[in-house]
Amino acid sequence: MKRVLVVTGVLLLSVGAVVAQQDVAVQQQNLMKAQGKNMYGVLLKVVKGETPFDQAAVNAALAGLEADVAKIPTVFTPNPKVDVVDATFGSSQKIWQNKPDFDAKVTPVTKAIVDAKGTAKDAASLKVAFDAIQAKCTDCHETYRVKLK
Numbered sequence: 001m002k003r004v005l006v007v008t009g010v011l012l013l014s015v016g017a018v019v020a021q022q023d024v025a026v027q028q029q030n031l032m033k034a035q036g037k038n039m040y041g042v043l044l045k046v047v048k049g050e051t052p053f054d055q056a057a058v059n060a061a062l063a064g065l066e067a068d069v070a071k072i073p074t075v076f077t078p079n080p081k082v083d084v085v086d087a088t089f090g091s092s093q094k095i096w097q098n099k100p101d102f103d104a105k106v107t108p109v110t111k112a113i114v115d116a117k118g119t120a121k122d123a124a125s126l127k128v129a130f131d132a133i134q135a136k137c138t139d140c141h142e143t144y145r146v147k148l149k
């Protein structure tokens with residue numbers, strides 16, 4: 001009886017650990033999704049001409065993007081060792097084998113966003129800025145993001 005209780009306790013503990021790891025993975029993914037919202041949900045639509053250029057909306061999206069990108073090194077500090085259930089993208093374990101290099105990929109993104117804040121004055125100049133930011137996002141994704149499906 002005692003043994004059964006111990007085994008159950010151990011099982012519960014490991015279930016708890018897996019749930020915590022899921023939470024970490026979900027939190028990391030949510031940060032990226034928030035960036036995606038500003039980048040593709042707002043800015044790309046202006047670039048494509050689907051939404052008219054609105055300086056205030058563009059500035060707000062760039063400011064949101066800048067704030068989120070700054071959180072990447074901290075939010076990706078714990079290694080969840082699991083993927084978000086049923087996700088399209090996951091994190092490569094290379095992140096935690098080479099965290100300084102991963103973190104270093106954030107700096108060029110921030111720089112491109114700061115530059116964009118000064119140059120994006122209409123849809124055409126926003127397109128140039130958007131492409132510059134996107135290239136830096138991709139530079140990290142190529143190494144550290146895994147396509148799961």
Ligand code: HEC
Nearest residue numbers: 029032033035036039089090091102105106137140144145
């Ligand atoms: C330092 C590395 C790094 C940088 C910089 C980075 N990303 Fe990511 N991104 C990741 C990793 C790792 C994942 C996979 C994590 C996941 O989706 O669970 C990811 C996933 C994503 C996803 C997919 C989310 C999903 O639905 O699963 C989007 C969208 C995204 N990033 C947008 C961006 C945008 C936009 C930028 C630039 C403004 C950016 N990322 C910059 C590392 C980075």
